[in-house]
Amino acid sequence: MMGRVLSSDWLKIRGKGLWFLVFLGPIGLLAMQGLNFGIRYDYLTEQYKADLWGGLLANLADFVPVALCLGGTLICSMLANVEHEMNSWKQLLALPVSRTMVFLSKLLLCLLLVAVSCLLLSAGTVVLGMILGFPLEELPYADVLRIGFGSYAGALPVITLQLWLSLSSRNQTLPVSLGITLSIGSMFAMFMSEFFPLSWPSLAWSAPNPLTFIGAGLMAGILVLVPGAIHFARKDVA
Template sequence: MMWRALSADWLKIRGKGLWFLVFLGPLGLVAMQGLNFGLRYDYLREQYSADLWGGLLNNVAAFVPIALFLGGTLVCSLIANVEHQMSSWKQLLALPISRTSVFMAKLVLCLVLVAVSCLLLSVGTVGLGLVLGFKVELIPYLDVLRIGFMSYIAALPVIALQLWLSLANRNQTLPVALGITLSLVSIFSMLLSEWVPLTWPYMAWESSHRLLFSGAGLLLGLLILLPGALHFARKDVD
């Protein structure tokens, strides 16, 4: 039943700007670093002469957490707003599909869209490095994948919370405002304790215990999803 709901959701997001958002985030990050390296090419090439790819990845990684939090917030809000704007919750939930299946379909759609964005970031980063003249044989493929996906897994608690709030509230002011606030706070994640979940996407890249932070993000994300699904299953809808 979940797959039936998911296929319907794929059709609903057409023309809603979600795919534009999925491409905008990673392309924006890559373009920003392209401008950064383009304006300071000689200086940065000398600074990272020992590991040009590592230098590029570190510069990109610094902005990945805010992109994940903000992008996840907007994706969740737009997905939920499809039903809110059309006032179609009652019709949707009257179908012979469980509320849990509806919730899980929205979750899978959100996670897939953010995952596509992370994949585009990895591909775009490699493309930028090649344009800058970095050697193709030195591409650190594992690090290229890790820059998006390890941080993505560590950001799951915030994404799960945003989906819960977006589905539960017809007015998207609260979830969007919270998401923007968390995104801005994440800029200062280096100053926060590593126990604060906002630091986990950055620590999943920077820390020597990166698997620990990604695993913690996955676990906490699942713990947040459970009450979120239960609340959605029992909540009255408009």
């Protein structure tokens, strides 16, 4: 049943600009660092000569939490607007499918789209490093994957919360405004307590024990998912 609901949601997003957004985030980050290293190539390669790949990843990592929070917010809002703009909630919820299943399908599709964006970021980082002439034999494969998916795990509570708010409200002003605020706030993660979820996407990369914050993001995402699904199941969203 989940497969059929997810397949239906997948068809609905065609031509809605979501895929453009999925590609825009990683391409924008990589283009920015390509320009950064291109303009200051001699200076940066000298500064990071002991670990060229590490220097590139460190420069990218500063902007990944912002991109994840903002990108996740916009994807959630656009995904919810597919139903809001078509006024199709009554028809959708009249089908022999539980509201919880509908919520989970929307969440899974949102997470898949963000995961594709993270995969593009990791793959694009390798391509950018090769273009810059970094030695491929020194490529830190685990770190390249972690810069996309580690921070992604840390951002799961924010993304899940954004989908909950976006699905529950026809007016997207509040969810989008909150998402922009959280995105800006994530830029100051270094000044936040490690117990504050907004710092987890950054700490999932920079902390000595990143797995702690990756795990915390996964667990907190589930904790937000449960009340979100219950609220959606009981709320009249039609």
